[in-house]
Amino acid sequence: MPLMRSLFDAPSRWTALDPVAARAKDVADRVLPGGRVRGLLHGRPAGHAVHPAMAMVPVGTSVSAFVLDAAAVLLPGGQALGAPARLLAAASVATVAPTAIAGWADYVDLHPDQQRTAIVHAAGNAVAATLWTASLFAGRRARLLRTAGTLAAGAAGALGGHLAYRWAAGMNHAEHLVHLAGDGQEFSDIGTLDDLAEGRPEQRWIGDAPLCVLRRGGSVMALTDTCTHLGAPLHDGEVKGTGSATTITCPWHASEFRFADGEVLDGPASAPQPVVETRVEAGRVLARVVGPPL
Template identity: 40%
Template structure:
């Protein structure tokens, strides 16, 4: 849509974006990893969103039925309480997106803030014995707009998706040589290409791990990242946003990546390293 194209190019939003991003990045890394969902291997935001969305939609249905005012009010209270953790996870993911996504995400979040305000006003009206249904239905309408913008952010712009997986579709299903074992440095990542797909290889003795080289978060070049030691494990740090993956098995140790880095099957035949799709 032309509207979304304009939002993605709206540089006038960048001042607000940069201030909010700086504030979020200043929070402890452990908290950010928790909110990214790195610990569960999946973005946490879509999971937490189910609470307010489910509660608000259910309340809208109950508000149409006789004798269900108290139940609808309870659900609105639950949904409103669920906004804060869902928003915290969403803002944390947003802080590590590219500028075009951040501009759209700012409008998405703003719509949700307005919706939460309308639901809060509805709760206040109900507590005072007035009919708060108009406010809650207005909140649901604005939340629906926010959800529509969020859908564009996720599905049209790839926000929060595993950006490395499209490369997996271009890796051959059959075993394919990617280089000799002798050419791989010991204990140091090496990048080789399979057609036009870059692959990160990690050798320890005769054991080799192969993972897609483009970071699952925003396709950053892992081959240009630093190798750090976390505990007893060697890990590679994405140079773009700092996502950190264990070289032995691709597990995401630190976000913003919530997904593990995709691995390929590996074998060594006659001194040649061969890889294939999992």
């Protein structure tokens, strides 16, 4: 295994972190507000997690401070750059808390291996924030402390990127189903209406794309079956409501989706479910995945 990947993957195997990770999950779940505020922290209005984007602010300001500090050493008269570098460090400190809050909101619903990596990521960021804060009150060592903080934030940020792109935290787990189901132009026969149990979600397929299908009388509604949050099978979830207000709640982390348009109504999911159009002809159910809601 390549050395860098091995280093980034290592925290996911550190089971000694599990007690700390579990305690952190309980505390964050109790302290952070729920409902719409939690939805904002997850990034539901944007359709994707907001924590990575928010992290660009403290990282960007700290890198800018690092550049100014380097220029202060290398350029004649560069000592004047110390004041703006200090201001940038203060901006980094000020933006750490909201960024961390959004990250902890996402952390609560991660799998244990993801949480282990996230704990190390958070610890690195805490070290960075501590160093940046100390630099605001330091004299000659301020530049050294700012630089050390930026290096710690860079390492933590790299691990956070690995958590997102290698361990799929915060990613949309259903976007690919639109492509697996074909071009969405033609309806596919997914079976007879009589084969579907009344009021109980069942799994059916269009090609390699799983669907969560629900029969209500002589009509059928459906969503793609893979939850956008972390890939749970939605057909194992709980159905609520009637008519266009019918929803299904993910069995893993309680994200609630509306059948009519795939929108997220509650829970940690930020991306909506791809929309499935259905119709019944001569007792057979036809369906097509028409894409994410716009």
